[in-house]
Amino acid sequence: MYLKIVNESQLDLLKQMNKCLGKKKLPKEAFRIIRKLLNKESLGIHDYIAVFMKPVKNDTLEIHEEIRLYPYTIKEDKGLFYNVKEKRNPNVSWSCYMIRLKETDARIFLVYSMKNKDIRKESRL
Numbered sequence: 001m002y003l004k005i006v007n008e009s010q011l012d013l014l015k016q017m018n019k020c021l022g023k024k025k026l027p028k029e030a031f032r033i034i035r036k037l038l039n040k041e042s043l044g045i046h047d048y049i050a051v052f053m054k055p056v057k058n059d060t061l062e063i064h065e066e067i068r069l070y071p072y073t074i075k076e077d078k079g080l081f082y083n084v085k086e087k088r089n090p091n092v093s094w095s096c097y098m099i100r101l102k103e104t105d106a107r108i109f110l111v112y113s114m115k116n117k118d119i120r121k122e123s124r125l
Contacts (some may be wrong), residue, residue, distance in 0.1 A: 002066055005049040008038055014051075024053045029084040029094050030111060037096070037109050046106030055092060055113045063110055069101075076100040091116050 001024075005011055011034055018025055030051065037049055056062045079097045086092045096111045 001053045003051045003053065005034060005038075005051060006043055006047070011035065011038060021053075026051070026053070027086045027088060027094070029086055030113070033084065033094060033096050033111050037111075041107070041109070044107070046101075046104045047108070048106075049109040049111060052110070052112035055115050055118070057114070057118045063112060067108065067110075069099075072104070073102045074099050075102040075105075086113070 003014065005014065011031070014026070015031060034049055034051060041047075043049075050063075050067055052063070052066070077097065077099050079095075084094045086094060092113050092115055094111065094113045096109060098107055098109050100107050
């Protein structure tokens, strides 16, 4: 499950609802990454930030399947170097990267968490 964020008001609403999310509660580090993206990048009409609520195991396959990229082709794939350790759970790291779609020229900023054991598995492959 992921959430689409396109402006500051949606981020503020998510921040207010965060208390009610229970186990899927987002840490402060994730909100910092999203706020940096909203301030730094000017989002166009097709652009959005996809925030994944639970940790992903494979950051390419699982993410692309979740946001349903099937009919589109990826034109550009760029890491944004927002790798942040979560303070309340040091076994989880938050990351962000951007993909650009060829057909619509849309930018999708992916904000997701991965467990450290899954990161190590991917680096071995």
